[in-house]
Amino acid sequence: MSFAAAAVAAPAVVAAVPGGATEPVAADRPRVSWALDPRDDTACMRGLQDLHDLAAGQVVCHPRPGATWPALVEDLLRALGKHPQALTRERCTRHGPHLLRVWLRAEQIRHLVVLRAHRLCPTVLARLVELAADADVTLWPVWHHRDTAPLPHPRTGWAAVVDALLADTAAAPCPPTGHAVYVAAFAAARQEARTWRPDGHRLGWRLPPTSHAWPGCDVGALLQRLTIDAATPAELRIRLRAAQDGFASEHRQLTLPELNPATLAVLGPRFDPATITQLRQLVCPVTAAAVVLALATDAASRFLAHHRHSADTEQITLLAGQYRIPSAARPLLRAAIETHDNPGPGQLLFGQPGDLHLSVQRLAHRVARGCTLTGTRPPPAARPLYGYHPAAPFAAAVAQTASVTNL
Amino acid sequence: MGHHFLDIAGARTLPTPGLVATDQAVEHVVAASAMGVVHGPAGLGKSYAVERALARHAGVAVSWVEFPSRPTMRLVAATLFEQLTRDPAGRRSRFVLTDELLESLGRGPRAVVVDEAQRLTKDCIEFLRYLHDDRRTRFALLLVGGDDAWSVLSREPMLRSRVYRRVALDPLTAPQVCELMGSFHPIYDGADRELLALIDDHVGHGNLRHWAAFTHTAADLCARAARDRIDEEIVHNAFAVHGGVVDVGGGGVTTSAPA
Numbered sequence: 222m223s224f225a226a227a228a229v230a231a232p233a234v235v236a237a238v239p240g241g242a243t244e245p246v247a248a249d250r251p252r253v254s255w256a257l258d259p260r261d262d263t264a265c266m267r268g269l270q271d272l273h274d275l276a277a278g279q280v281v282c283h284p285r286p287g288a289t290w291p292a293l294v295e296d297l298l299r300a301l302g303k304h305p306q307a308l309t310r311e312r313c314t315r316h317g318p319h320l321l322r323v324w325l326r327a328e329q330i331r332h333l334v335v336l337r338a339h340r341l342c343p344t345v346l347a348r349l350v351e352l353a354a355d356a357d358v359t360l361w362p363v364w365h366h367r368d369t370a371p372l373p374h375p376r377t378g379w380a381a382v383v384d385a386l387l388a389d390t391a392a393a394p395c396p397p398t399g400h401a402v403y404v405a406a407f408a409a410a411r412q413e414a415r416t417w418r419p420d421g422h423r424l425g426w427r428l429p430p431t432s433h434a435w436p437g438c439d440v441g442a443l444l445q446r447l448t449i450d451a452a453t454p455a456e457l458r459i460r461l462r463a464a465q466d467g468f469a470s471e472h473r474q475l476t477l478p479e480l481n482p483a484t485l486a487v488l489g490p491r492f493d494p495a496t497i498t499q500l501r502q503l504v505c506p507v508t509a510a511a512v513v514l515a516l517a518t519d520a521a522s523r524f525l526a527h528h529r530h531s532a533d534t535e536q537i538t539l540l541a542g543q544y545r546i547p548s549a550a551r552p553l554l555r556a557a558i559e560t561h562d563n564p565g566p567g568q569l570l571f572g573q574p575g576d577l578h579l580s581v582q583r584l585a586h587r588v589a590r591g592c593t594l595t596g597t598r599p600p601p602a603a604r605p606l607y608g609y610h611p612a613a614p615f616a617a618a619v620a621q622t623a624s625v626t627n628l
Numbered sequence: 629m630g631h632h633f634l635d636i637a638g639a640r641t642l643p644t645p646g647l648v649a650t651d652q653a654v655e656h657v658v659a660a661s662a663m664g665v666v667h668g669p670a671g672l673g674k675s676y677a678v679e680r681a682l683a684r685h686a687g688v689a690v691s692w693v694e695f696p697s698r699p700t701m702r703l704v705a706a707t708l709f710e711q712l713t714r715d716p717a718g719r720r721s722r723f724v725l726t727d728e729l730l731e732s733l734g735r736g737p738r739a740v741v742v743d744e745a746q747r748l749t750k751d752c753i754e755f756l757r758y759l760h761d762d763r764r765t766r767f768a769l770l771l772v773g774g775d776d777a778w779s780v781l782s783r784e785p786m787l788r789s790r791v792y793r794r795v796a797l798d799p800l801t802a803p804q805v806c807e808l809m810g811s812f813h814p815i816y817d818g819a820d821r822e823l824l825a826l827i828d829d830h831v832g833h834g835n836l837r838h839w840a841a842f843t844h845t846a847a848d849l850c851a852r853a854a855r856d857r858i859d860e861e862i863v864h865n866a867f868a869v870h871g872g873v874v875d876v877g878g879g880g881v882t883t884s885a886p887a
Contacts, residue, residue: 259785261784261785261786262789263761263790266761270761270763283763285726286701286751286754286758292723305727337754340754365785366785
């Protein structure tokens with residue numbers, strides 16, 4: 222793709238001339254705009270670096286000086302939270318640009334700011350523009366020099382870019398308060414309670430053969446759905462209290478073991494911000510998704526290997542029931558699905574039943590490897606397969622003593 | 629603490645305007661983990677002033693680096709890496725070294741001093757800027773250089789806009805010499821101002837390195853002649869050593885070049 226061909230849809234921002242005055246932007250504004258910093262001001266660097274916010278879909282990359290295309294790909298992957306040596310240690314070096322495209326899409330990045338772009342050679346710049354178009358990202362290369370930035374892309378003063386991106390971030394939802402968490406968890410628990418039969422099982426639940434699932438799997442899945450979104454131990458307590466209150470309001474009793482620190486540690490929080498940061502370090506989408514699913518469900522690799530996931534990656538269905546994927550971990554699953562649609566490196570996570578055995582072994586290996594690389598505690602799915610075991614419930618130590626009864 | 633040029637026994641540190649300004653600038657630059665430039669002609673005590681100012685910050689790890697003319701980015705990265713970690717850079721690539729430098733430079737209060745900064749190329753300046761601008765690092769960067777250092781550094785807008793404190797050292801003026809040099813060394817105690825002005829006119833030229841060289845010679849001559857202080861005869865004999873043989877009119881002092 223040429224520079225000119227990179228012109229596509231329009232971001233809703235205002236443009237500014239280098240002097241700082243703004244001018245109206247045409248509706249068919251291209252997706253690549255130079256951000257101008259003719260004085261090479263440190264305030265520009267700081268201002269733009271502070272805009273880096275993956276959750277808000279904004280990535281700011283500060284490339285290493287003299288970056289070649291592979292080095293720039295590495296820098297962009299780092300800006301997406303990947304480990305500095307991620308490509309090498311996961312043996313994906315050849316697939317760097319493809320993986321970058323996958324992760325940009327999976328993380329739903331909308332704005333990509335590349336600092337010091339005036340030092341990139343034209344070939345690298347052209348590839349960057351092409352990548353941005355492929356990944357559906359608005360690219361803001363920053364020209365820190367008094368010379369005029371090359372055409373054909375429009376030019377915008379850096380202060381206007383900061384304002385536009387700040388306005389974009391301000392529109393993002395704020396993290397919920399404790400009360401909001403309680404209200405949402407209470408409502409979810411009420412809905413869940415309505416789907417439980419008087420015999421203490423979920424509607425539609427059939428007792429699976431003992432060779433497939435241990436008792437408590439349905440309660441385990443229930444607890445998973447109600448607690449997996451917790452990001453902190455305090456939020457986990459709020460969610461459990463809201464769940465019990467929600468069930469009580471529907472004349473059901475959700476009985477849980479005593480909630481001491483050991484019990485709570487079994488339940489979570491599974492995806493606190495630190496864990497998400499660690500998981501993001503994985504560059505291979507299949508490995509990342511395998512670890513996410515293993516941590517989110519406690520399921521063995523045999524069951525994970527042929528799960529079904531919803532289109533928005535919000536839920537997955539296993540033998541033992543439906544499991545929820547927290548929003549912070551969904552990009553990791555989306556990346557694997559992107560890879561599945563357009564095969565990249567490694568064995569596909571979502572294998573067909575025909576290659577079940579190989580996929581299962583590889584999946585167990587991937588989970589174990591992913592946990593080692595990220596420093597997370599290996600879940601049951603990381604264990605190699607020896608013998609034949611029924612599915613264990615989520616947070617087995619809690620789920621096997623928890624129950625739902627009529628009041 | 630820094631050493632005087634030629635390590636002259638008994639030499640004292642003079643509160644020259646340059647030294648005071650450097651002291652203050654270094655304090656500000658270290659406090660803000662910012663960038664600073666100290667430049668001026670050779671022999672004005674730039675490195676000594678910076679070294680002395682940094683010695684007052686006991687909690688700050690200081691790394692001094694100096695590069696040959698027109699170094700590569702890899703050489704800058706390797707030299708900094710070796711200074712910071714005390715490990716050999718080996719065959720690590722520039723990019724690997726950069727990663728390790730970012731980690732090292734984010735660890736704690738640190739000052740990196742680049743001596744003879746006028747030798748840096750545009751790429752090397754960009755590399756240092758990259759290390760300094762990175763969000764993970766926090767260190768003071770002091771660029772110390774000769775006469776043309778500022779013309780080299782100010783050519784790069786990336787540095788010009790980032791320099792928090794700049795100190796330009798100039799040679800001491802004649803009144804400053806007369807006021808300050810009397811307390812430089814015991815041999816000048818109570819020396820006549822005209823004699824000091826004479827030394828400055830012939831040898832010193834307001835340059836501390838020249839003064840140090842002269843003082844070394846004069847102190848040696850005083851010791852040989854068993855005199856406590858300089859006088860006109862010692863001064864003229866010292867001139868002879870520094871500027872060629874000068875007939876001082878039957879003086880009993882024999883001179884030889886200092887070892």
